[in-house]
Amino acid sequence: MMRKARLLVAIVLLSIAAGAHADEHSHKYEKGEEVVVWMNTVGPYDNLQETYEFLFLPFCLGSTEIHHHHETLGEALLGVQLVNSGLDIKFRENNNKGKMCTRKLNADDVRLFRHAILNKYWYQMFLDDLPAWDYVGTIEGENMYLFTHKSFRIAYNDDKIIEYNMTSSKKFPLPAKTDTSTELTVPFTYSVEFIPTTQSFATRFNRYLDQDFFEHKIHWFSIFNSFMMVIFLSGLVSIILLRTLRRDYARYDREEGLLDLDRDLGDEYGWKLVHGDVFRAPTRLALLSAFIGTGVQLCVLSICVILYTILGDLYLERATMLTATIFIYALTSMLSGYSSGSFYNKYGGKNWVSTMLMTATLWPGTVSLVAFIVNFAAISITSSRAIPFGTMMAILAIWLFLIFPLTLVGYVIGRNFRKAPDFPCRVNPIPRPIPDKLWYAEPPVLVALAGLFPFGSIFIEIYFVFQSFWSIKIYYVYGFMLLVFVMLIVVTACVSIVSTYLLLNSEDHRWHWTSFMSSGFSAVYVFLYSIYYFVYRTKMYGYFQTSWYFGYTGLVCFGLLILLGTVGHLAAERFIRRIYRNVKID
Numbered sequence: 001m002m003r004k005a006r007l008l009v010a011i012v013l014l015s016i017a018a019g020a021h022a023d024e025h026s027h028k029y030e031k032g033e034e035v036v037v038w039m040n041t042v043g044p045y046d047n048l049q050e051t052y053e054f055l056f057l058p059f060c061l062g063s064t065e066i067h068h069h070h071e072t073l074g075e076a077l078l079g080v081q082l083v084n085s086g087l088d089i090k091f092r093e094n095n096n097k098g099k100m101c102t103r104k105l106n107a108d109d110v111r112l113f114r115h116a117i118l119n120k121y122w123y124q125m126f127l128d129d130l131p132a133w134d135y136v137g138t139i140e141g142e143n144m145y146l147f148t149h150k151s152f153r154i155a156y157n158d159d160k161i162i163e164y165n166m167t168s169s170k171k172f173p174l175p176a177k178t179d180t181s182t183e184l185t186v187p188f189t190y191s192v193e194f195i196p197t198t199q200s201f202a203t204r205f206n207r208y209l210d211q212d213f214f215e216h217k218i219h220w221f222s223i224f225n226s227f228m229m230v231i232f233l234s235g236l237v238s239i240i241l242l243r244t245l246r247r248d249y250a251r252y253d254r255e256e257g258l259l260d261l262d263r264d265l266g267d268e269y270g271w272k273l274v275h276g277d278v279f280r281a282p283t284r285l286a287l288l289s290a291f292i293g294t295g296v297q298l299c300v301l302s303i304c305v306i307l308y309t310i311l312g313d314l315y316l317e318r319a320t321m322l323t324a325t326i327f328i329y330a331l332t333s334m335l336s337g338y339s340s341g342s343f344y345n346k347y348g349g350k351n352w353v354s355t356m357l358m359t360a361t362l363w364p365g366t367v368s369l370v371a372f373i374v375n376f377a378a379i380s381i382t383s384s385r386a387i388p389f390g391t392m393m394a395i396l397a398i399w400l401f402l403i404f405p406l407t408l409v410g411y412v413i414g415r416n417f418r419k420a421p422d423f424p425c426r427v428n429p430i431p432r433p434i435p436d437k438l439w440y441a442e443p444p445v446l447v448a449l450a451g452l453f454p455f456g457s458i459f460i461e462i463y464f465v466f467q468s469f470w471s472i473k474i475y476y477v478y479g480f481m482l483l484v485f486v487m488l489i490v491v492t493a494c495v496s497i498v499s500t501y502l503l504l505n506s507e508d509h510r511w512h513w514t515s516f517m518s519s520g521f522s523a524v525y526v527f528l529y530s531i532y533y534f535v536y537r538t539k540m541y542g543y544f545q546t547s548w549y550f551g552y553t554g555l556v557c558f559g560l561l562i563l564l565g566t567v568g569h570l571a572a573e574r575f576i577r578r579i580y581r582n583v584k585i586d
């Protein structure tokens with residue numbers, strides 16, 4: 001049984017690895033060798049995710065033999081559907097009278113094309129993995145025209161293709177009035193010109209990167225902004241630590257300079273009164289364990305994916321990042337099991353089977369739910385974004401044979417590793433009542449205020465990510481992203497410590513969820529920002545694009561909530577352990 005399972009995993013892994021590499025040829029051509037042009041999807045320019053396969057519009061393809069394109073997992077999920085254009089292009093052979101194909105259009109076809117041109121449909125193509133795109137047609141005054149000629153100017157260096165420009169020309173008029181007898185014959189043609197260049201192969205993607213945009217002053221400013229926040233908050237945390245640990249370091253006793261802060265940060269001794277309750281198990285322990293497990297995994301996953309992208313220049317390859325993310329996610333499942341198991345056990349949880357199941361399904365289940373709903377919308381408009389059945393099965397197999405067993409193993413290790421709770425203070429049998437307090441120390445207020453800080457430290461970066469995701473810019477500054485991410489983690493940890501301190505000082509011991517939510521709440525602000533962005537910064541329309549946008553933005557925000565919540569909770573826990581270590585229980 002075990003052997004069979006292992007074999008299956010190996011087969012799944014191998015087939016996906018093979019799929020990921022079957023496309024990677026050497027990028028070397030001999031004179032006269034065929035250069036394949038792959039047509040990708042078409043769709044409205046304003047709705048980048050609403051894509052249809054190329055032949056959804058009544059185009060036609062040339063007649064060179066059809067190569068099979070091996071789709072990777074990521075491509076299948078992202079709705080990439082490449083078909084060979086059939087253009088007969090030979091390396092370093094010019095051709096200015098190429099015939100691609102002829103297509104007869106009936107009234108329906110004309111209507112479809114007119115609809116496409118009206119909605120600014122564009123298509124994308126790949127030549128030697130280099131992308132190019134153009135509109136399907138153009139509107140001039142009252143008339144609509146279909147582009148029927150593609151001219152390629154391909155620059156080569158020795159035996160490699162460095163860059164190419166594809167421009168559309170020759171306008172075929174599409175009549176506004178059609179009837180059943182309408183039959184138009186449209187010839188699609190192309191021309192190819194090869195020109196030598198001295199530019200090197202290694203830099204050939206640079207022209208796709210919008211350096212003026214991504215390396216703008218604003219971007220550096222955002223780093224500076226986050227950095228200032230890190231300084232400010234870590235200063236605040238050190239002051240709090242100094243105050244609470246004053247007894248440990250007698251010399252601070254005499255320092256009166258801290259008195260002002262005493263007033264600002266509330267009563268100094270409040271937190272000591274709740275020593276019998278701070279280590280009480282949180283409410284909804286199982287759910288919190290599942291969140292913590294998932295959060296640890298997502299945090300490690302994010303860092304791994306960003307590093308891997310930086311090292312491997314993955315942003316240049318179609319969908320490779322998504323494929324990599326899925327596999328790194330699967331391989332890090334053990335971490336989530338481990339963190340969840342040890343967390344649950346630490347507070348003496350008893351229902352470990354259901355907690356384990358919850359940990360293993362929380363994130364994959366949420367992702368599947370969103371994908372399922374969006375998939376319905378995709379199927380209803382026959383978009384290429386509809387996930388094929390085979391891909392769904394592959395994902396299910398990865399969950400069943402990789403993610404689930406690894407989570408289980410991690411969970412069991414975590415559960416047995418932490419035998420007994422080792423808290424510095426005993427828990428009183430009866431919970432201490434929570435006194436009335438000022439409005440700003442109420443958990444919901446703390447949560448809402450605290451969440452503003454991490455959001456403030458990342459919102460410029462979010463703008464850049466959104467701009468590249470919802471327009472055709474390629475996001476490539478992953479170094480920035482890594483820096484911002486690390487600072488975000490630090491800011492989140494500090495914010496959580498400060499809000500936990502304020503909470504405990506008002507003699508409220510419900511810090512578990514408060515620290516989790518106060519750090520996670522910035523994800524809610526990100527989501528609010530995404531609504532603003534949708535309304536004022538994009539021109540998306542239609543229920544598919546809307547459900548795609550909000551479905552996946554919501555998913556990312558939920559992931560961010562779990563991730564930051566976990567960081568905040570773990571930081572708060574360390575802080576609490578530290579300050580209560582020397583509390584004399586009298």
Ligand SMILES: *[C@@H]1O[C@H](CO)[C@@H](O)[C@H](O)[C@H]1NC(C)=O
Nearest residue numbers: 153154155156163164165195
């Ligand atoms: C493509 O167009 C750009 C911008 O117009 C130009 O700088 C470049 O030389 C062109 N490349 C080729 C191969 O024609």
